[in-house]
Amino acid sequence: MSASDLQNRVRPWLERWSISDMPAAEHWVANMFLRNYETDEFLVQHGQHSDILYLLESGLVRLFYTTPDGKERNKGFYRAGQVTGPVSAAMASTAAPFSIQSLEPVEAICFHYGDLLEAARENLEMAQLFRRVLAEAFIRNEQREALLLTCNAEQRYQWLMEHEPYLLQRVAQFHIASYLGVDAVTLSRLKRKFRQ
Numbered sequence: 001m002s003a004s005d006l007q008n009r010v011r012p013w014l015e016r017w018s019i020s021d022m023p024a025a026e027h028w029v030a031n032m033f034l035r036n037y038e039t040d041e042f043l044v045q046h047g048q049h050s051d052i053l054y055l056l057e058s059g060l061v062r063l064f065y066t067t068p069d070g071k072e073r074n075k076g077f078y079r080a081g082q083v084t085g086p087v088s089a090a091m092a093s094t095a096a097p098f099s100i101q102s103l104e105p106v107e108a109i110c111f112h113y114g115d116l117l118e119a120a121r122e123n124l125e126m127a128q129l130f131r132r133v134l135a136e137a138f139i140r141n142e143q144r145e146a147l148l149l150t151c152n153a154e155q156r157y158q159w160l161m162e163h164e165p166y167l168l169q170r171v172a173q174f175h176i177a178s179y180l181g182v183d184a185v186t187l188s189r190l191k192r193k194f195r196q
Contacts (some may be wrong), residue, residue: 061108
């Protein structure tokens with residue numbers, strides 16, 4: 001894919017983010033690249049150093065932590081139209097604390113966190129975009145933390161049905177159970193209850 005083709009694909013994202021000063025985004029966009037991932041392929045693995053963030057054009061990914069005994073705990077799911085990546089690791093120049101794996105074939109526009117940061121330092125619109133990307137990640141994490149710490153299993157399942165119902169059709173049940181912090185038996189019971 002040529003650079004101009006990629007720029008044409010990025011343009012709707014920039015317009016969605018209200019970037020009218022296209023030259024301000026030029027260096028950032030020029031360093032972007034397109035990647036395709038097959039189902040179950042890793043975009044990032046725990047412990048890997050990466051400052052790459054992903055504009056998901058298609059597909060679905062999961063972010064998950066791995067416990068010392070090898071158990072996986074799902075942190076979140078991202079779909080087309082969303083930005084994800086190891087943001088805190090990129091900001092701190094540390095290893096990724098979690099893995100990102102595709103659950104469906106994924107097409108992503110990739111960019112380096114540092115390139116976005118540089119553009120933000122030079123232009124107000126890009127600074128606003130930078131702040132928006134970080135704010136979305138922070139708000140999402142805070143909402144997830146509150147859900148897990150203050151809600152019971154039934155309330156968490158209700159929240160999932162209201163806010164992320166697409167996951168119920170697209171994600172394996174054991175992944176849903178892990179995401180909600182329940183076991184498979186509890187998830188089955190919740191599903192039966194809400195079907196009635």
